[in-house]
C-alpha cells in the first residue's frame with residue numbers, strides 16, 4: 001500500500017514537468033494568470049510598438065526598437081512553464097487543447113519565436129532600418145503561427 005502510494009506520488013511529480021521541478025507547486029489558475037501576463041507584455045512591445053513601426057504607422061526609432069527587442073528576448077521565454085498539465089482543464093484561458101495533444105509542435109512554435117526574437121535583436125545591433133523591419137515582420141509571423149494553432153485569439 002505504502003509502496004503504491006509512493007509510486008503514485010512519483011508519477012504525479014514527473015507529470016508536473018519542468019514547472020513543478022523548479023517551483024513550489026503553483027495553483028493552476030495562478031499559472032494561467034502568469035502566462036497570460038507574459039503574453040500581454042509581449043503584446044505591449046510587439047503589437048503596441050514594433051509592429052506599427054515596421055508598418056510605418058508610427059515613426060521608426062532605432063533606439064526604441066533595440067530596447068523593445070531586448071525586452072522581448074526575455075519576455076518570450078516566460079510563458080512556457082505556465083502551460084503545465086495541471087492547467088489543462090482551466091476555463092479562463094485562450095489556450096487550445098492542441099497544446100497537450102501536440103506538444104512537439106507547440107515546442108517547435110516556441111523555438112521559432114525564440115529564433116525570430118534572436119534575429120531581431122541581432123538586426124537592431126546592425127542598425128539597418130530595412131533589416132530591422134523585416135525581422136519584425138518575421139517575428140509577427142512566429143507569433144501568428146503559434147496563435148493559429150494553439151490559441152483562441
Ligand code: HEC
Pocket residue numbers: 032035036037039040042043044046047092093094095096106109110113139142143144146147150151152
Ligand atoms: C508557441 C506559441 C505562442 C507564441 C509563439 C506566441 N503566443 Fe501569444 N499566446 C499563446 C497562447 C497559447 C495564448 C493563450 C494563453 C492563455 O490564455 O492561457 C496566447 C495569448 C496571447 C495574448 C493574450 C493574453 C491574454 O491576456 O489573454 C497576447 C496579447 C499574445 N499571446 C501575444 C503574443 C505575441 C505578441 C507573440 C509574439 C511576440 C506571441 N503571443 C507568441 C501562444 C503563443
